[in-house]
Amino acid sequence: MNKIGIHFGYFNRDWDTDFIRQIDQVKRIGFDILEVAPAPLMKLSKEQREEIAGCAKEQGIEFTFSVGLGKEYDLASPDEQIRKAGIQFTLDTFEIMQEMGSTMYSGVDIGAWNQTYSYGVLDKSAEWKRSVESVKEIMKSAEEKGITYAVEVVNRYESSLVNTAEEAMDYISRVGSPNLKILLDTYHMNIEEDSFEQAIKLVGDKLGHFHVGEPNRRPPSTNGRMPWDEITLALKAIQYEGAIVMEPFIKMGGEVGRDIKVWRDISKGASQEEMEGLAADAIYMLHKKMQQ
């Protein structure tokens, strides 16, 4: 059965959080995975990270990592120093992942998040070339450490590099590493793909990680607007055994609301308890559809 996870930002106003409390919370709701970002963990000491990892192990919670590279770490930047800083940031993240027993690195990780160099330009081959070279260098370390590096296919407003499954297949073939996989996300697919089914089937065994959410980033729901039957049938058709991680963001305010661009209370005033209930319902729905 696919493991189900949730991005830690769902429950938080800001990116810094009490990870130990969060592990207890997601365990109680019924998750297998807590998806975390490297930046808040980098601020902690090695001892603190080890304590978090120990607590997760005790509870049977796994970590997957998701990043949105800052502009200062843009692996596709024309500035060599910035590319080098991005490579170093990624390698530092791998170290933290090892401390925490995680092997899944994903997100907007081949260039800066919310950077669109090619906007208005017809040729993005130069950005691709720089990004591919940076990722090739990183993959040596990923392979040594047994880390899977999943490239997230995101919508046009968040990156200009890879917006469709087809582009992602081309991109990973240019890097050519067995540890380089693809992350598809229903929220982005809803904007850019012609077909959920065809995109998932095109990626096939290169699918390393999968994000789910409704078009407005509410938790997956039978009352939502995503074709969950089509999506889960396609995942089963390709025999996807990886994680399914939801990334709902429904509260305004704080760093999370600002960075994710939540400009209204999408939760309709949901309490923390009701937020947990929505997440639990989403787990139930995904389990049920994946087992049908």
Ligand SMILES: [Mn+2]
């Ligand atoms: Mn995503």
